Amino acid sequence: xxxxxxxxxxxxxxxxxxxxxxxxxxxxxxxxxxxxxxxxxxxxxxxxxxxxxxxxxxxxxxxxxxxxxxxxxxxxxxxxxxxxxxxxxxxxxxxxxxxxxxxxxxxxxxxxxxxxxxxxxxxxxxxxxxxxxxxxxxxxxxxxxxxxxxxxxxxxxxxxxxxxxxxxxxxxxxxxxxxxxxxxxxxxxxxxxxxxxxxxxxxxxxxxxxxxxxxxxxxxxxxxxxxxxxxxxxxxxxxxxxxxxxxxxxxxxxxxxxxxxxxxxxxxxxxxxxxxxxxxxxxxxxxxxxxxxxxxxxxxxxx
Amino acid sequence: xxxxxxxxxxxxxxxxxxxxxxxxxxxxxxxxxxxxxxxxxxxxxxxxxxxxxxxxxxxxxxxxxxxxxxxxxxxxxxxxxxxxxxxxxxxxxxxxxxxxxxxxxxxxxxxxxxxxxxxxxxxxxxxxxxxxxxxxxxxxxxxxxxxxxxxxxxxxxxxxxxxxxxxxxxxxxxxxxxxxxxxxxxxxxxxxxxxxxxxxxxxxxxxxxxxxxxxxxxxxxxxxxxxxxxxxxxx
Ligand SMILES: Nc1ncnc2c1ncn2[C@@H]1O[C@H](COP(=O)(O)OP(=O)(O)O)[C@@H](O)[C@H]1O
Ligand SMILES: [Mg+2]
Numbered sequence: 001x002x003x004x005x006x007x008x009x010x011x012x013x014x015x016x017x018x019x020x021x022x023x024x025x026x027x028x029x030x031x032x033x034x035x036x037x038x039x040x041x042x043x044x045x046x047x048x049x050x051x052x053x054x055x056x057x058x059x060x061x062x063x064x065x066x067x068x069x070x071x072x073x074x075x076x077x078x079x080x081x082x083x084x085x086x087x088x089x090x091x092x093x094x095x096x097x098x099x100x101x102x103x104x105x106x107x108x109x110x111x112x113x114x115x116x117x118x119x120x121x122x123x124x125x126x127x128x129x130x131x132x133x134x135x136x137x138x139x140x141x142x143x144x145x146x147x148x149x150x151x152x153x154x155x156x157x158x159x160x161x162x163x164x165x166x167x168x169x170x171x172x173x174x175x176x177x178x179x180x181x182x183x184x185x186x187x188x189x190x191x192x193x194x195x196x197x198x199x200x201x202x203x204x205x206x207x208x209x210x211x212x213x214x215x216x217x218x219x220x221x222x223x224x225x226x227x228x229x230x231x232x233x234x235x236x237x238x239x240x241x242x243x244x245x246x247x248x249x250x251x252x253x254x255x256x257x258x259x260x261x262x263x264x265x266x267x268x269x270x271x272x273x274x275x276x277x278x279x280x281x282x283x284x285x286x287x288x289x290x291x292x293x294x295x296x297x298x299x300x301x302x303x
Numbered sequence: 304x305x306x307x308x309x310x311x312x313x314x315x316x317x318x319x320x321x322x323x324x325x326x327x328x329x330x331x332x333x334x335x336x337x338x339x340x341x342x343x344x345x346x347x348x349x350x351x352x353x354x355x356x357x358x359x360x361x362x363x364x365x366x367x368x369x370x371x372x373x374x375x376x377x378x379x380x381x382x383x384x385x386x387x388x389x390x391x392x393x394x395x396x397x398x399x400x401x402x403x404x405x406x407x408x409x410x411x412x413x414x415x416x417x418x419x420x421x422x423x424x425x426x427x428x429x430x431x432x433x434x435x436x437x438x439x440x441x442x443x444x445x446x447x448x449x450x451x452x453x454x455x456x457x458x459x460x461x462x463x464x465x466x467x468x469x470x471x472x473x474x475x476x477x478x479x480x481x482x483x484x485x486x487x488x489x490x491x492x493x494x495x496x497x498x499x500x501x502x503x504x505x506x507x508x509x510x511x512x513x514x515x516x517x518x519x520x521x522x523x524x525x526x527x528x529x530x531x532x533x534x535x536x537x538x
Contacts, residue, residue: 191383
């Protein structure tokens, strides 16, 4: 039982990180109806931004510390938001009226461009780097050996705060209402006076900031980072978004948690060989059984 | 107030409008009638910026607005109630109306406009918390018109407000259109397949056929025109 709870905690931590990435996929899909395959690379850039920022922030704030760690995370989120907005402007906006396939292939191209540019020795280099300790680390051992480390608590707390903030933005603010309107009907949204380009930029910025936060949280828990670190979590988060129902925000969060927990339990109890295959097994099952996802509604065909 | 000169619009290589010219006087109701596929919706979408014209001018208060993006055209005071209503079915009635006032920063004005729309369509006040997708067809049309009024337009473009509604509801909606024009002095460009009703409430009319204006006259005269009678008024 303790062992199971332990695995569950580990799985929830991983799932929270996947959930944060999945939200970006699902938001962009909701608004532009395409999968931004470069999203996993933003997650990687978030971690690297943290890597380079940590010594700079350490000049002003104690490090490791909660404040210092959060500052690193916040700046990394801001940088990645800008990067996400630029990618949309430069790569996707010129293709606004092109077939979806063109945009999809462009997204894969952008992803490869980022990954291989970053592997260049003059950029980050291909060799893994060791991520610095930015948050204070404790091991909290309770009840018969069940251990919860402080990094996991940070993952849970940050994820919870970001999810609540996102929920507030989407449901209670004007730009959030514009996002919902745009995802429902772009023409009608434009007729309301909504500048759809601004809303699309905002959506990319928001999704990229969440991915950056996920990148930092991931690096804090698995402190070896490299330019290809975003590939697998990116794909798994994409599966999570599909599992929850692509375009559906609570669905993406739920999907992330399910994938994280399932993967951890299977790795712990059955075989860790299959760890990375779990998500794709789930993808195949969901596509066969309920292609619209757990919380997704059937797409209403729009003319 | 609005003057369209020699407008050409197409979908890809397929032309839809071949040199449409028409004008709308401030304070009037002008109707554009024509059969299905004549290009009525295309005309309205081009005025509101959803479509870009190949050539031609759209002068609004003397300035050419052809090719501007929709949000800039709304900001200048043109509001478009699209064909099929296009309400946000996933949002509440109130949120739909708030979106109509998206460009209005002054909350006081938004509240006043909301009151005004609710007094015009009391049904919407009762249903403001309801998800818009659950409204009946007539209520959805009221919502679409109310939402367009929230931006306090000077020119209202209406695309087939009678579409799919029972005759009694059509009558109600048309009475409201007359009321909006009379009481607020709002200028209206009304597109309709229901030519009888449209000519009855409008001051001036244009007949569009396969992308060209073939007739134009005072609505009263147009409804007596034998050609219009046989083609659009059922004998
Ligand atoms: N999205 C579109 N793509 C291609 N052709 C279109 C599209 N919308 C309308 N058309 C064509 O343009 C012409 C005018 O259509 P429309 O403006 O919708 O007519 P109306 O509103 O008078 O029924 C028609 O021949 C129609 O088939
Ligand atoms: Mg039409």
